[in-house]
Amino acid sequence: MIAKKIIRMTTVDSWDCFNMNLEILSKSSQATIDLGKKFSKILRGGDIIIFSGELGGGKTTFISGLANGLEIKENLSSPSFTILNQYNAGKLKLVHIDFYRLDGIDEFDNIGIDDHIYDDSAIVCIEWGEKIRQYIKKDYLNISFNYIIEGEESINKRIIRFNSSSNYWDKKLNILKKLLAREDIQNT
Numbered sequence: 001m002i003a004k005k006i007i008r009m010t011t012v013d014s015w016d017c018f019n020m021n022l023e024i025l026s027k028s029s030q031a032t033i034d035l036g037k038k039f040s041k042i043l044r045g046g047d048i049i050i051f052s053g054e055l056g057g058g059k060t061t062f063i064s065g066l067a068n069g070l071e072i073k074e075n076l077s078s079p080s081f082t083i084l085n086q087y088n089a090g091k092l093k094l095v096h097i098d099f100y101r102l103d104g105i106d107e108f109d110n111i112g113i114d115d116h117i118y119d120d121s122a123i124v125c126i127e128w129g130e131k132i133r134q135y136i137k138k139d140y141l142n143i144s145f146n147y148i149i150e151g152e153e154s155i156n157k158r159i160i161r162f163n164s165s166s167n168y169w170d171k172k173l174n175i176l177k178k179l180l181a182r183e184d185i186q187n188t
Helices: 029-040 059-069 105-110 113-117 167-181
Strands: 005-014 017-026 048-053 084-089 092-098 122-127 141-147 158-163
Touching: 017 029, 017 167, 029 059, 029 158, 029 167, 048 059, 059 092, 059 122, 059 141, 092 113, 113 122, 141 167
Parallel strands: 048 122, 048 141, 092 122
Antiparallel strands: 005 017, 017 158, 084 092, 141 158
16 A cells, blocks of 8 residues: 555646645655655656655655656665766656755756756656756646654654646646555545
8 A cells, every 4th residue: 555545635726826735644665665656657758856855754765666667677776976867767767866965056057957857758856856946947846755753653654745836737646646546545
């Protein structure tokens, strides 16, 4: 089972604003991996996902599940020191970027980030992406990870929030919600 429940799904919809938020409770690292794997099914080349949250919050764990769902056989590791890792996924590429150690836009320019972000054959996952959010000129999805601290049994619990700001990602989140519903996840 991926997660015990979808906590909340909200939508703000008007003629000029799309905004869907999906919150999912993950109770283990394996549940986070399984969610990443299921999430991979809605992705296509050109998609950009920004990940935020505390150190050790589950970002790389989720992305490893996503890579598994894309049938990438290599072991995925956090590119904290290399900044960027690229993996082949059939006709697609998975580009895994980690901006934890970078501070300014000058440092981002030096690694040729635009070559990857605007590549329509790449699915781009950016950890600590909030550092460059304002520079991305394309729709992206933000996924945040927050620990739940409620006692000893909450060691691996976290809330994973999917936040869309476009019609494109709203549609994809609706598809994800349907895929998760097939896994016996209940709305509350």
